[in-house]
Amino acid sequence: MDVHLRELRYFVAVAEELNVTRAAERLFVSQPALSKQLGVLERQLGFRLFDRVSSGVVLTRQGAVLLPVARELLERWNAGVEQARAAAPTGTLVIGLQTAVGRGLQQEALRRFRAAMPGWEVSLRLVGWDDPSGGLADGSSDVAFIWLPVPAGLRTYVLATERRGVAMPADHPLAELAEIPFEALRREPFIALPRAAGPLRDFWLGLDARDDEPVVGVTANTPEEVFEAVISGLGVVLVAEGNATLYKRPGMTYRPVTGLPPGELAIAWREGDASPQVLAFIDALRQVTTKV
Numbered sequence: 001m002d003v004h005l006r007e008l009r010y011f012v013a014v015a016e017e018l019n020v021t022r023a024a025e026r027l028f029v030s031q032p033a034l035s036k037q038l039g040v041l042e043r044q045l046g047f048r049l050f051d052r053v054s055s056g057v058v059l060t061r062q063g064a065v066l067l068p069v070a071r072e073l074l075e076r077w078n079a080g081v082e083q084a085r086a087a088a089p090t091g092t093l094v095i096g097l098q099t100a101v102g103r104g105l106q107q108e109a110l111r112r113f114r115a116a117m118p119g120w121e122v123s124l125r126l127v128g129w130d131d132p133s134g135g136l137a138d139g140s141s142d143v144a145f146i147w148l149p150v151p152a153g154l155r156t157y158v159l160a161t162e163r164r165g166v167a168m169p170a171d172h173p174l175a176e177l178a179e180i181p182f183e184a185l186r187r188e189p190f191i192a193l194p195r196a197a198g199p200l201r202d203f204w205l206g207l208d209a210r211d212d213e214p215v216v217g218v219t220a221n222t223p224e225e226v227f228e229a230v231i232s233g234l235g236v237v238l239v240a241e242g243n244a245t246l247y248k249r250p251g252m253t254y255r256p257v258t259g260l261p262p263g264e265l266a267i268a269w270r271e272g273d274a275s276p277q278v279l280a281f282i283d284a285l286r287q288v289t290t291k292v
Helices: 005-018 020-026 031-045 060-084 105-115 199-204 225-231 241-246 276-291
Strands: 050-053 056-059 092-097 123-127 143-147 154-160 166-171 189-192 215-219 235-242 252-258 263-271
Touching: 005 020, 005 031, 005 056, 020 031, 020 056, 031 154, 056 060, 092 276, 105 123, 105 276, 143 199, 143 276, 154 241, 154 276, 166 225, 166 241, 189 225, 189 235, 225 235, 225 252, 235 241, 263 276
Parallel strands: 092 123, 092 143, 189 215
Antiparallel strands: 050 056, 143 263, 154 263, 166 235, 166 252
8 A cells, every 4th residue: 555645744634624625725735636635545545534524524533543643654754854864975955946947046046055055965856836835845845946825834035026928829819919918818728737736826827817717728737838738729828927038939929918916936945944054045045136
């Protein structure tokens, strides 16, 4: 039987909240996705973990027995990861990325970080949008460049605030406009992030500026998948102005969109993490953005 750490975290969160909706908000996942994963875990185990009641859920007898074991496994795993990192002869700062950063930020910040933390290496890790924490939630990243909104339990420092625009096929009728009102995009099929991205998915579908459900043409988990879908004519996608330059593609064009609040790119780290390497990298980015 293969049970993943993420499933154990989901189980513990629901057991502590005794409400699937509140647990989903805490985990920054959708309620249907959380319920589905709990169902998968129960089928793997061969017994129910929760019973439904009017106020939410309660642990079954088997669930109550399993809860302290799951907590201990998660605590031991987190402690083991930290011990393994501490045992490394030279440190490695793992930086999670969901999109290219650019904007004159990353290279200069890395130069300053290496000057402040000699002997430390840096590892860049591409994380899919199905993890809106950029790898921070499961401990696979130390810091992460991610777009707001972010899951609970993270601290952020905003690096760039940019207007949102739309990437579309170059021959799209709306491409004739210099700027496109968001209202004109309402009936267009959109390229969506995975549902596991939660509020981040909603933001890049423009749900903060519309009162109806968008048409989703296809779901994509990486920038490459997104822009391939755009070029193939499967839909349009909202993108930050800075990313329009970073992700130029033949057959695709970008237009600014009016009627939308801007997007915010941030560096994020786990709340309470005061490790020297994390603080040094955040300080390096603060210096770079202040200089800019």
